[in-house]
Amino acid sequence: MGRKRKAINPEDALKSNLPPCRVCEAPGAGFHYGANTCEACKGFFHRSLRLHSGYRCEAGNNCVIEHGRGKLCQLCRYKKCISVGMAKEAIKTGRYTSSKRTNDILEVKSLENKRKLGLLDNGLVNDNGSLPPTSVLPGHALTSGDGLSPELTTSLSSVRGFTSTSGLSHTARVISQALLNELSETSSNDVISHSYTPLNGLNQTLSSCALGSAPLRKEGRHLSIDLDSQSSLASAAGQSTSSDSDQFCRDVIASSSNSLFGQNSGITGTSRLIQNPLTVFASTKNTNSVNGNPLKGDFSAGSVVPCVTSSNGREIGAQNNNFLPSNGLPLAGTNLPADITQVDSQPDFLPVDFDQLVLDGPPLVSSLPHQTTAPSPITTLLDISTSSEFHRITPSHPSVVTSARLADNFFNGEKNHVAKDNRLFINSTSAAEVSPSFPFQKSPLDLGVNQNQFVNRTPGPLLSETAAGLVTSTSDKSNSQQVNGITNQLSSQISLLNNSFSRTSSSASPGQKLMALEEVLSPSSIVSSESMGASSPDMLMSHGVAGLVSSGAEQTSQGKKQGSLGPGSVKASSPTPASEAELLHAFCDTCGCGLDHSNIGLLYRRRDEVIARLAEAHESFMDQCFGRVAPEDVAAQQKEHYEQCRLKQEVFGKLTSLNDAEYDEIFIETGLDADDRQKRMEGLIDSMEKFIRGLVQFAKVIPGFNMLDLSEKIGLIKYSRQEICVASATAYFDYDLRVFKGVDGKWKCEMDMLYQVSIAPSMLEELFEFFHSLQNLGLNKEEMVLLKTIIIMAPDRDSEPQISALGREVHWQLVQTLVYLLEKRMKKPMAQFARIIDWLMTARTKEKLVREFFKSFKFEKYSRLGQAPLLREMLSGIYFDLSDDES
C-alpha cells in the first residue's frame, strides 16, 4: 500500500471540477505531463522520468491500474501513463483554455450524473474480468442471458479481448459472402441479371435480386422496382429483400454489431461527455453498465448539464443569456433575440444564401460586388483561362481538327504542332474571350498538365500507324466468344427487363427518376422499348455489351438510326484505321458540339497509356489528400489508431457527440467551442477544398473531360465528389477495426465518428458496409482509378446540367477501358464487371446515406464556409439547400 492514501471521495472530485485520473481513476489533481492525473500518478510519472528501466511486470503486462488496488505494477502503470498521453514533452503550464475548462467541467458534471445513476459504482469488474459476487447495480441487465457480456467484460478488463467480437462479425461476413457467392452463381444462370448500358445510364439499369442491393423485388419472372422498400441495411453482400437467408444474414450481422457495441450501447444508452480533443472518450469505465441497461435513454435527457463555469469555477448562470457570441456564429434553433441575429452580420459566418450560388456563377455575388465578372472558384479550377495556355476561341472550324490528330498529339506531345497547323488555338489569358457556350473551353489537348511535359516527350508513331494493332489487341477470340455468349444472355435479359420496365413504369410516379418513363423510352436509351427485344440484337451488340470488349474491332455495325440519337450513334471503328478524311466528316449532328463522338474513342485507343496516365494523375492529385501511406504500413496504422481509441474507450467509456442544442446553448452562453467542433470543421473544410482541387486535377486528365462544356464539368465534379470521397476513403478502410481515413488524412474509427459527428450509429454501420462492399470487389489500383473516373463521368446522376452526349461517350470509353483492364486480370471479366456495376448501382441507392453523412458535419453551421468558396460552391444545392432534401 502506498501511504496516506486518500479514500476516494467523489464529492471532493466534483468540487474541484477536475476530471478523474486517466491512469488510475483517482480523483484528478489537474493536468500533468499531458494528461489529467491524480497527484499520485503525477508523482509516479515524475519519478519514472528519471528512471523507469527497472520496471518489471510480474504478471502478463496487463495489470489493472486502478486506484485503491494496493501496490500497482510499476511497468503497467508506466505504460498506462504513456498510453494516456503523458510525456515530458507534453508539459503545459499556465491557464486552462476556456475550451478545456468547459470540457472538464462538462465531464465532471456528466460523471456526477452517472454516479447518481449508480453507473460508476466500482466493482462491476474484478481482476479476473468476471462478475463480482455482488451485483452492484440494481436492475443491471448484465446476465449470462445476453451472452455478450462475458466478452465485453473480458475486453474491459484490459485483456486484448476483442477477438471474440470480431470473430462473430467475421462469421457474419463469411456467411454473407457465401450467400453472395451462391446467389451470384444462381444469377448467372438465371433470367435476371444485370444490364448496363452507359449510354442510357445506370438509372435504367436493373441489377439482379441476387447480386443487387437495389431495392428490387421478384414478381414471378418479372421485375419491378419497389422504390419504397429501401432496405435499411443492405449488407455488404447485398441480398434480396425477401429471402430468408437474407434475414438470417442480416440477423447475424446485427448480432455481431451488437456484440461489438453492446445492445443498445452507443445508440440509446450511452451518455455524452465532452472532453478535450486528446481524450475524446470519457466516462464510464464499464461499457457493461451501459449495455442493455434499463437506464438507457435516461441519459439523453438532462444527464449532461450544460453548466459552464467561468475560469475560477463559478457557474455562469442564465444571466449571461445576452452574451453575444464573439465570433458571431449563427446558431440555428436557438432563441437569440431577433435584433441580435441581425446585428450579427459578419458575412463569413452568416448562413449563405446558396440560391445565389449558381453552378458556374461567381460565389458570394452579393457580398463581392467587384467580382461579379470573376469566375467562380471551380470555374477557375476547371478553366484554363487563368493560365496562359492555348484556347480554342471559335467554333467556326471544328472540322479542321481531327480526332486522330488529337489522339496522336495526346500521346505524342505535338500539341503545339496542332495548334499552329490548325490555327484553332490562341494563347489567351482572358476568360472573357472564351465563349461559355462553346464546348471547348480549352484545347482538348490540354490535360491539365504542364504542357512542357508534352513538349519534352519524344514523339511516338502516329496513332494511325498503330491503331489497328491496338484496336484488335483488346479482344482475342476466346474473349469474343465468351462475350458473345454473355451478350446474348444479357440481350434476352435486358429484353425481359425492358418489358417489365414498360409495365411498371406506367404505374410509377413521374417523379421517380429511376423509373422515369421518358428516360426509359428516350431515343438514346439502349433499353428503349423499340430497340429492345430479340428483334434487334444487333443494336444491343453494337452499343451495349459487345462493345465492351471488342473495342469495335469486329463489331462494325453502325448503330441504327434511333431518331436524333447522340452517343447511340457511336460509329464503331472499322477494322482498318479510319483515315483522317473519314474522321473529318463524321461529326455528331445532334448535340451540336461539332465533335465526332466516335473519335473520342481515339483518345482511348492506347488504353494502357490512358490507364497509366490516369493512375499517375490519381496518385499525384487524389492520393495526396488522404495522406499517402505505404501499403505495408496501412494495417499497422489502422491497428494503432484502433488500439488507441479502444484503450481510451476502455478507460473512459463510450461517448456520443454533444448534440447541437447543447453545443449551441454552451456557445450562446459562453462563446466556447465546447467540443472543438468549430476547430475540427475548419480543418475539414481545408481538406475538403484540397480534395476537390485534387479531384478536379484528376478529372482533367480524363481524356475528353476537358472537351466538355464548362458547366457540365462543374456539374460532374460537384455531383461525383461524394462518391469519389467514399471510394477514396475505402482504400484505407479496415472492416474489422472499422477504421478508415478521412479527407483530412486522419485515421478515423467508429468511436471517433460517434463522438465527432452526430451520426446515427446505424447510419455509420451502413456506411461501413458500403465501404466494405466496395472493398469486396477486390479491385486493384488501376481498376479503382478507372472506377473513379467512371464515377466522375456517371451520366445518370441528377446533375445539373444533364450530361451531354460527349460526356456520355467519355463515360463509355472509360467503361470500356475498365473492362479492358478486367480482361487482363480476370478469367471472367464480365462477371466482375457486373459486380462493379452492381456496386455503382448500390452507390446510387446509398447516395442519400452518404449525403446525410456529409451533412452531419454541418459545415454550413459550424465552420467558416465563407472562407472556402470553392467548397461552398461544391456543396451548395446538395447539402444546404433545404428544397433539395428529396431527390
Place this chain on the structure above:
DNA sequence: ATTGGGTCAGCGTAAGGC
C-alpha cells in the same frame, strides 16, 4: 492560475540480530 518538482511522513519489505 497552474503545474513541475521538491519534500518527507508513512508504508512495505528485505536483511540482520537474537
Place this chain on the structure above:
DNA sequence: GGCCTTACGCTGACCCAA
C-alpha cells in the same frame, strides 16, 4: 523458524517557485 529492529525504497499528500 519465529520475532524484532533497522535500513531502504517507493509512495503520495503537500508545498511553493515559476
